Amino acid sequence: MGKADDNKKHKMENLLNTSFELFTSQGINKTSISDIVNKAGVAKGTFYLYFKDKYDIRNRLISHKSSQLFMQAYNALQETGINDFEGRLIFIMDYVLDELEANKGLLAFIYKDLSWAVFKKALTTPMSSDDVDFGKVYEDMLEESGMKFTNPEVMLFMIIELVGSTGYSSIMYNDPVSLKDLKPHLETSVRSIIKQFTVQ
């Protein structure tokens, strides 16, 4: 039975990986179930054994990939000696932006139809056992900072929306400036936003 379960898990991951490749390379709208199963080498019906529809698989992937991305950033952060809260947030921002610039397919995929609501869910409800709850990580960072904030959730919300939407435009269209040129402005703004929510 271990074998059957392995096989099953293997097939599911196969479908997830294949879908991700297609979604990021040609977009979700232009990807049909047929495309996915053909590339994955399984029958059409098999898809429906594992997923409700295309959007089911998309949501799972967004959660998984976002979580993964943030945890990579967090792990990299641990290996630096950065201790101040502002510096740590900005390190994560930089890391994520660089990662997304290097992988525009991923950016297009997770940004499309992405609302704060979906995002929050993605970050706080780990998909697989390997995923980590970034909500908890954020709470830890807040605590370790020794600082006090009036509304940490809204603070994070504003930072993510600002960084996300401006970063998207810079990375995807180089408009109105490149990511490299945008970053200093973003850093300043993020520090302002943090200050604005800090309780002295």
Next chain:
Amino acid sequence: MGKADDNKKHKMENLLNTSFELFTSQGINKTSISDIVNKAGVAKGTFYLYFKDKYDIRNRLISHKSSQLFMQAYNALQETGINDFEGRLIFIMDYVLDELEANKGLLAFIYKDLSWAVFKKALTTPMSSDDVDFGKVYEDMLEESGMKFTNPEVMLFMIIELVGSTGYSSIMYNDPVSLKDLKPHLETSVRSIIKQFTVQ
């Protein structure tokens, strides 16, 4: 021939208006060409005499409606006595956000697939003769302010992206806070951003 032109213009506007109603009420993906021509009372082929496809008509509408919205805000601004640059931008922001909250269909429509690139184009290249070039209006506002900015375009970009993306989440999902609760935070942040770009 004036009559023929009028007729032509009339038909085109009819299609534009009908499309807008359908796009904002049921979304662009769920709106088919058939829906549009049925509601507009013209033949299917006629649609293709005026527009390339659904996305052609969408882009024109986004430009037109955005421009309209900003000009409404600007006109309302003129009737106030607000003179300081920061106050004027914030008035426009408030006005636009309130308008979008009152008309969520419009918000969903112009926000979906909206990038800064499209937006800038919308604001600076008037669709019809009635539309105004908001790019010019912005320049005027800068000049009248008597202030100097290091990079006014990026400044506007950051403000619009921040306000747009956080406003969208608040208005559409009340998440993480309502628009009413978001506004004070936004105002503070926008003032910070303006300061950050101001040359003393």
Next chain:
Amino acid sequence: MGKADDNKKHKMENLLNTSFELFTSQGINKTSISDIVNKAGVAKGTFYLYFKDKYDIRNRLISHKSSQLFMQAYNALQETGINDFEGRLIFIMDYVLDELEANKGLLAFIYKDLSWAVFKKALTTPMSSDDVDFGKVYEDMLEESGMKFTNPEVMLFMIIELVGSTGYSSIMYNDPVSLKDLKPHLETSVRSIIKQFTVQ
């Protein structure tokens, strides 16, 4: 425009005829829309211009074919000199049964899923302008008979159900007797039923 309308009518009749052939030869369940359009030589989408679905076309065909069959019987009746009501009904019964025996596909088709309700509708609401309202014809026959009946509708109902269901079994399966052997019994029973509803 006459030409276009002709063409349209022609295409619709083409689909009706093709469907009928397939329904009667292989059954409605085994007939797919694909089968129909392939045989008719039109595109799949065309089918949906004329009919809602397979069952829409079936209902129209049942109405049309039933009506046709009864009118054939009635026309044949006119050419005989039969004058008494019982004799006329029995002539029609014989005619219809013979016709159905000669065309078992038609029998299977119109009998399947056929309820009195559908049947009554079929006989009383002509599909096309060529079809005749058999309900009216029956009324005329009643009137011309000079007889009085307590409940002519129930009388017809019982006769049709008896003749239809026994005839079906005899024709399709020769069970428990052939149509030829069944007929004398049926004739006797039908006369009894008429008598039972006759007001002296």
Next chain:
Amino acid sequence: MGKADDNKKHKMENLLNTSFELFTSQGINKTSISDIVNKAGVAKGTFYLYFKDKYDIRNRLISHKSSQLFMQAYNALQETGINDFEGRLIFIMDYVLDELEANKGLLAFIYKDLSWAVFKKALTTPMSSDDVDFGKVYEDMLEESGMKFTNPEVMLFMIIELVGSTGYSSIMYNDPVSLKDLKPHLETSVRSIIKQFTVQ
């Protein structure tokens, strides 16, 4: 081995009962093998160990349920003092019609696709050891009646087809009359049919 056989029998009856519930509640066409095995709590493959397909199970159920129904009627008849043949047949007819009116799901199920051939088989070839051969019962009734009939099989055939088809319409659609209103007419007709086959 008795235990294994019991288990086997148990599983088969489980599938039969589950299928019957689904067939009568939602119709056979809308019932899939998946529905059946899910509700029965067995694996899909198991179904095919006991039955060829959905229609195999249906035929067995029709036989079993019809037989059951007629035997119920017959047993009820025994407890009345009714002695004359006509009265006994009419009692059975009434009993069966009432039962079917109270259980329209059952009526829809056994009537659909029901031909005299299937019916006769159902009545004369007991499915399980509990089922009784109604064919024999009918023979007994004929004998006990002390009467002589020209063709008792055709007589029964005509009665069953008449009662079945008119009863179906009355019960399911109240068209053209309710069962209550239909019954007196049916009784009269059945008596006529019996008379017509009686040898003086």
Next chain:
DNA sequence: TATGAATGAGGGTTCATTCAT
């Protein structure tokens, strides 16, 4: 016996686009 994951043909349906009128 029993399982249930996998199959894949085939179903119905939609809709952007064309083109003869």
Next chain:
DNA sequence: CATGAATGAACCCTCATTCAT
């Protein structure tokens, strides 16, 4: 200019049946 009937590829999804375990 305007029409709208016709197209047909493409879509999603179901489900009876098989077979390795």
